[in-house]
Amino acid sequence: MEQTRKHSKKRDAILRCIQSTTVHPSAEWVYSQLKPQFPDLSLATVYRNLTLFKQEGIIQSLGVVNGLERFDGTTDPHVHFICSQCGAIIDLPHISVLEDLQSTVSKKINGTIAGYSLCFEGTCEQCLQTQEDITA
Amino acid sequence: MEQTRKHSKKRDAILRCIQSTTVHPSAEWVYSQLKPQFPDLSLATVYRNLTLFKQEGIIQSLGVVNGLERFDGTTDPHVHFICSQCGAIIDLPHISVLEDLQSTVSKKINGTIAGYSLCFEGTCEQCLQTQEDITA
């Protein structure tokens, strides 16, 4: 039997939550956002639905930062900046040069490319600011 | 008191191991490689030293793939390809276009950039081959 999807308010809320933020949240973050509205929400449900969305390809995983998997409500490949101090993940506007790279790369490895992730790492503006404050 | 580093055969071996392979290994992989040569080696030691090398900046972490953190004995930022089927991480020759991007990005975010990681994802040649074999 084919698995038929049923409607679920919590699932909807989880998806809406991740799609309406720019923080590239972890499961825990989504959970804590929705908990007030759904007092009986379980973290397991968040994990289960996030996994589901990933499989369906409507969200993407950005990998693990400081032990927590981070998600992106957007599915198209794009560029991120991760602050190595606070773990913030900041979106950067699409950089078109990569289109060319993609075809170059697929030829080089003789494989197929499903997507890419270009990630810069360093210290974000806010953390630089904080440092200054402390040093001052 | 300043922590003085002492010499350790196992540490040396761990570093040599990760520096002399192109597989971008996990801690477990390094452990299993060295275990025959050091029967009393502990996985904890591998983890501890890997963490140490990371802090010293002589190796880099490529993030978590299928639940396992993967390392690279090389520290300079470069491009990788990850096979989403088998988890293989393949090095790709440096792509110079990124130099320009880096400065563009640092201006955009008003932060400092320590490095980047450009990662393509898809199916590697070997896995494509395997699929053909199965389908055939």
Place this chain on the structure above:
DNA sequence: ATGACTGCAAAGACTTTGCATCTTT
């Protein structure tokens, strides 16, 4: 009603840590 969805708690998987012991200097 039927099958999917969920909460809860237990189980898992990977990594870290405490402590006694062994090594290096």
Place this chain on the structure above:
DNA sequence: AAAGATGCAAAGTCTTTGCAGTCAT
């Protein structure tokens, strides 16, 4: 000797899973 390094096992974290109850169709 003194201080770091290691093995072992226990503890931690994040994530997944089993199961019984709940909700959507």
